[in-house]
Amino acid sequence: xxxxxxxxxxxxxxxxxxxxxxxxPVEDLKDDxxxxxxxxxxxxxxxxxVASIEKKYKVVIxxxxxxxxxxxxxxxxxxxELLKK
Amino acid sequence: xxxxxxxxxxxxxxxxxxxxxxxxxxxxxxxxxxxVACVKNVTINDYFFAGHFPGxxxxxxxxxxxxxxxxxxILFAVLKPDIAGKRPDYYLGKVEAKFRQPVRVGDRLILExxxxxxxxxxxxxxxxxxxNDEIAAEAQIVFGVxxx
Numbered sequence: 218x219x220x221x222x223x224x225x226x227x228x229x230x231x232x233x234x235x236x237x238x239x240x241x242p243v244e245d246l247k248d249d250x251x252x253x254x255x256x257x258x259x260x261x262x263x264x265x266x267v268a269s270i271e272k273k274y275k276v277v278i279x280x281x282x283x284x285x286x287x288x289x290x291x292x293x294x295x296x297x298e299l300l301k302k
Numbered sequence: 303x304x305x306x307x308x309x310x311x312x313x314x315x316x317x318x319x320x321x322x323x324x325x326x327x328x329x330x331x332x333x334x335x336x337x338v339a340c341v342k343n344v345t346i347n348d349y350f351f352a353g354h355f356p357g358x359x360x361x362x363x364x365x366x367x368x369x370x371x372x373x374x375x376i377l378f379a380v381l382k383p384d385i386a387g388k389r390p391d392y393y394l395g396k397v398e399a400k401f402r403q404p405v406r407v408g409d410r411l412i413l414e415x416x417x418x419x420x421x422x423x424x425x426x427x428x429x430x431x432x433x434n435d436e437i438a439a440e441a442q443i444v445f446g447v448x449x450x
Contacts, residue, residue, distance in 0.1 A: 261395025261424065261444050268419040268426045280421045 227300075228293055231270065235289060238265045248289045270296060303329040303341070307376070315379045315386055316372055321349050324369035325376065325413070333380050336417030340373040344409045351407065361405040366439045367397055370429035373413035374443055377427060381420050382447075391448045395424065399441035409433045423447055 228248075236243040239256050252258040258266070263286075267278050270292070276299040286292055307328035316323060330339035344361055351359040371394060379386035405411055414430045424446040431439040 259395075261446055264395070264419065264421070264424050264426060264446075265444055271419065280423075283421075 224293075224297065227274075227296065228289075230273070231292055231296065232289060234269050234273070235266055235292070238262050238269065246289065248293070250288060252287055266292075274300060276300065303339075305329060306331055312376070316375055317389065317392065318368075318372055322368070323372070324365060325372050328376055329412075330414075331380050336377065336381060336420060338373060338377045338380060338415050340369075340376055340413045340415075342369050342411040342413065344405055344407055344411055346407045348407075359407045361409075361411070363399070363401050363439065366401070366405060366411070366431050367399055367441060367443075369411065369413055370415065370431060370439070370441055371397075371443060371445065373415045374425070374427045374429060374445055377415045377417055378420060378425060378445075378447065381417065382422060385422055385447065385449075388449060390450060393446045393448065395444035395446055397441055397443050399439060401439045402437050403433075405431070405433060405438050409438075411438070418442075 232246055233243055236246045239258050239262060241256055250256055263283060267283060271278055274296060278295065278299065282295060286295055305327040309326060312325050312328065313319070316325065324342050325340045326343050327341045328338060329341055346359065350362060350365060354360060354362050375392050410433065412432045414432065416428045418426045418428060426442065426444050429441045429443055430437055
């Protein structure tokens with residue numbers, strides 16, 4: 218049976234999680250902001266984000282997918298795919 | 303506890319050398335559960351006690367963190383032997399630590415590291431520093447690994 222996911226709820230939670238790690242106010246965090254250029258998220262923060270998402274949603278994010286995740290929008294898409302499986 | 307890796311094997315893996323090597327032996331390796339336990343025997347001969355503090359030798363908290371970080375490299379080498387074998391650079395990304403009790407001369411400091419997420423380019427681990435089964439310090443460590 219497919220897992221039921223509330224996409225809007227997931228987006229809100231992921232946004233809060235990324236804002237916390239990047240030390241950016243949630244209200245300033247735009248879905249299309251570039252992690253590195255706009256938000257100053259470095260590889261260590263990215264690792265924290267990945268680990269936190271994996272823990273929260275009980276998914277495994279493949280290491281080769283990490284460089285393709287450059288914005289919150291990318292995170293939503295990737296997580297949406299992983300949760301469908 | 304039996305020594306699994308002796309000081310020679312440890313020195314092959316860790317880029318840190320005396321007087322900045324804070325692991326004496328590795329006493330538990332559990333690759334399946336992503337955990338290791340290492341030992342640092344704290345002795346009056348440790349050079350930092352000359353200044354920290356005269357008449358009151360206490361192991362600096364910063365060096366307990368360093369010992370935990372070195373134990374984290376051991377864990378990385380267990381899980382990613384091919385990468386560790388190429389002697390990459392290791393660097394700290396973030397440390398969140400709590401210190402529970404002082405570590406003193408004569409203590410056998412056990413450094414237990416549990417991998418939370420370990421990838422080719424870095425990892426996140428939970429580390430405990432224990433003396434006589436009591437927690438002296440605990441930390442979450444984020445580290446990076448960069449090929450030379």
